[in-house]
Amino acid sequence: MSAEAPTPHPEMPRRRTRVVKSNRTQILLFSILTLILTAAVVWGGRTWLRNSETLVFAVGEANGPEARFAARLATVLKNNSSRLRLKIVTNGDNAKALSQFDRREANLAILRTDARIPPRARALALLEHDLLLLISPNGKKIKTIAELKKKKIAVIADSESGAALVRNILELSDTPDAATRVQMAPPSSTFDQLFAGGFGAIVKIAHASQIVKDKSYEQSTRRGGFTLNAIDSAKAIARKYPAISEETVATGMLSASPAVPAEDVDTIGLEWLLVAQSKLSNTTVGDLARIIYENKAELALTDGFASKIEPAATDKDAFIVAHPGAAEYINDEIKSFIERYSDLMYVALAALSIIGTIFAAIYTKVTRIAPEKASQLATAILDVGERMEYATSLDALDELQDELEGILRGVVIGLRDGTISSDGLDTFKLGYEFVRDEIGLRREHIKRHAVQGHTQDEKVVVVKTAQSA
Template sequence: MSRTRLAALSILCALIGCAALVTFWYNRPTTVTIAVGPSGSEAARLIDGFRLALQRERSSVRLRLVSSDSPSDSAARLEREDVDFAIVRADISMPPSAMVVAVWQRNPVILSAPATAGIERWTDLGGKTIGVMGRGVGYNIRLIQTILREHGVQPSTVRMVEVLPWETADIFRKKQIEALVTVGPPSSKPVADALSGLVRETPDGKVILVPVREAEAVADRVAYLESMDVIAGSFGSNPPRPAENFPTLGVVHYLVARRGVDDAVASEFTQQLFTLRPALAAQHPAANRLEVPDTEKGSSVQVHPGALAYLTGEQKTFVEKYSDYLYLAIFGLSLGGSAVAAVLGYFGLGRRDKDPGHLPEVLMMLRQVRATDDNDVLDEIAHRADDIFVESIEASKRPDFDSSQFATLTLALDRLNASIADRRRTIAMMEDVEEEEQPPAPVAVTIARG
C-alpha cells in the first residue's frame, strides 16, 4: 500500500473515531439531582416513578432523588446549588435563582365547617378555633393568617390548631376545633381524609364549604396567592359536595430548576416529564395535576429557557445547536487538507510513479521487429503480443483497472501486429529479389567422339 493511501486511511480512521467520540459525548446520560419530600410522600413516590421511567426509556437525563423535609428545605437546597431541580411552594421563600419547569399542583385553601357552626364567611372566624391541616410545618398557619388579614380579621382573634388528616374526626368529636382549613388539591388523599373525618362527625353530615368571594381582588394584592375554583362534586357526588363551583384562594407548587442548569438538559427533562405523564398517572394519580406553566411574556413566573424551548416548539436539534461549529470544522478540515496536499506536492512526498504495465515491453518488441530478418523471431514476438493482450483482458476485471492505460496498450499492440505483418512482407520480397539476382546454373556439354 502506498504512503498516500496509508495516510488517507489513517485520516479516515481518525475522523471516524472523532465522530464516534462526539456521538458518545452528546448522547451520554446526564444525571441531575432533585429535592423532594418528605420521604414517602405522594410527591416523592411520583418522582421515584419518574426516575424509573427515565431509566426504562434510556433517556439522556437520569434522576437522583435528594430527600428534603419540606418545600422550604427544598428551596434552601436549590439556593445553595446542592440540587438541580426541586419542588417548591410559591409562598415559601421562592429562590431568586429558581426557574419554573412545570406547575406541580395547585393547592386551594378550603374552609369547611358544620352547618350549625354559623360560619358562612371568612369574617365569621373571629373568636373561633379552627384546625389547620399539617403539623410541624408552620407555613400553612402563616398562609391562613395572610388570608384573614385580607378579610379584615386579626389573626390573633382566631385560635389555630395544626391537625393531621387522620386526626380530624377525633379532634372535632372532642370539640377542640369548630372548623377545618385544608390546603391542597381536593383529589389528594390527605385533603379527602381530613374532610371526610369532619363529615362523619357532623350531625347529618351537613358541612358547608366557605368560598372566598373576593378571591381575584386578594390575589391581585398578594403576589403568591392565586384565585382558584373548586369544582362541584370535588369531595363526593352523592350528595354533590360542593353543590356548585365556588371561588377560593390558593398557592401553587412549582417544579423548578436552577438557572445554571443546561438548556438541553432542562428541555429533555421537561419533554420526558410531559411525555411520560399519562403512563405515570396509571400508578400515580398525582401526575394528572401536572400543568404547563404560563409561557406568555410578562407572566408572574419565569420559565427556564430549556423548558420554554420545548413547550413552545422551538427545541433545537443537534445540527441546529452546533451548526456554526460544524461549518467551522468542515471549513478547517478542507483548508487544512488543501494545505497538507500542497506541502506534500511541493516536496514530492507521497508521490509514486505510475505503473506502465506491458507498454515498455511492447515498445521494445516494436523496435525488435524493425531490426530482425528472422521469421522465427517475428513468430516469437507475435506469440508474446497475444499473451500480453490476454493478460490485459484478464486485468480489466480488477477494480483498480486503468482504462486509459489499456487503450494506449491496445493501440501499441495494433501497431506492433501491423509492423510484424509489414516486416513479414518485406522479408518475403527480399527473398524473391535474391532469387532473381542469382546467375543461371552452368550447363554441362558432352562432345561425342567418333
C-alpha cells in the same frame, strides 16, 4: 600446426530491474484511513449527542411525595433510554432540599409556591395544586374574610407553614393573639371534634388529588354535614400574594352523594412546581420536559400526587418564570438539530474545509507518489544501449529491440494514465532514437561480418580440396 582457441565473447550484463512507482498502495491505505476516520467521527458525534448527563435531584424526607416522585422520574428516564440520569439526594425536609438547591448543589427540586423561592429556580412543570378549604359547621356560613377573622380557626395541614399562611392571608401576623386565634389542629382530628372544641372555622390545606379520593368528607356529610364556604375575595388575595393562585372546588369534588359542593366554589390555593437551575442547558431541560409530559401516567403516585401534571406558566410575569428549555417544548418551539447547531455547524464546516485542504496537501506532498518524468526513463534506454555492444547475434539484438519498444509502449501508456509526466519527453525521444539507430547499425555490422565469415570459410574449403588433389 597449432590452433588458437577462439576468444570468448564477454557475457551480456543482466537487465536492470526498473522499479515501477504506483499510487495504488497509497490510495488503498488512504481510503482505509478515510473510512476509519469517518467511522470515528460518526461514533464520536453519536456519543456526544447521546452522552449521558446526571442531574442531582434534592428532595425532602425519603418517604415524602417529592422523593417518591423523583424515584418514579428516574425509572421513567431509564425505561425510555434517555441520556439523562437522576441522582436523588434526600434531606430532613423540603426546606433543607431547597437550601441545597439554592447552594447550587442540586439541579432539580420540588417546591410549593409559599416557600422561600431560590432566585435561580426556573419552573419546569406544575405537579400538583393545594386547595384551601374553608369549612364551618353545617348551616353557619362564613361570607367574608372580615367575618372569618373574628373566629377561632383550626388549620389542618402537613406542617406549621399552613398556619403561618392563614395568618398571613388574614393579616393576623402582628396581632398579639394571632397564635391562639389560628392553631394547628391535633393530628387525626375530625371536623366534629374541632367544632366541639370551640373552633368556629376550619381551614384545610390539602392536595387536590387527595381531596378527590378522601372519603371522609362524604362520611362527615352523612353524619350531620358541614358547610364549604367560598372565599369571596380570592382574586384580590391572589393579586396581593403572587405565591397564591385562584382555584375552584368543582361541584361534587368532596362528595358525590350528596354533592358537596352543590355548585362550583371559588377559593385560593398553592402550586407544587418542579424547578430546575437556570444554568441548565435548554437541550437538557427540553429533553426532561418531553419525558415528563409524555409519561404523565407513569409519574403519578398512588396517593394521587402528580396525577395531573400541567405545563408551567410561560408568561414573563409568572410567579416563577419557566425555564427557556421547558418553554420551548410547552410552546412547541423546539428547534430542529440544524436550527439548534447551525452556528456550530458553520464553524465546523469551515474548520473541516481548512483541515481537509491541509491534509490533501500533505497527502499530495508526502504520501502520494508524483508522476515519473519521461526524462527519467532515458536511463532505461541507455541501459539497453550499454548492453547492445555485448549482443553478438541477431537474436540478441531482437531481444534488445523488443525491450526498447516495450519501454516506448510503457511511456505512451503512462502518459495516457498520468503515471508519467511529459516533462523531459524530448530527452526521452532523443535517447530512444539514438539507441534505435545504434541497434540498426549493430544489426548491419553483425550481418556484414556474418557474410564475410561465410566467404572466408568457402575459400578455406577450396584450398583444402586443392591441396588434397
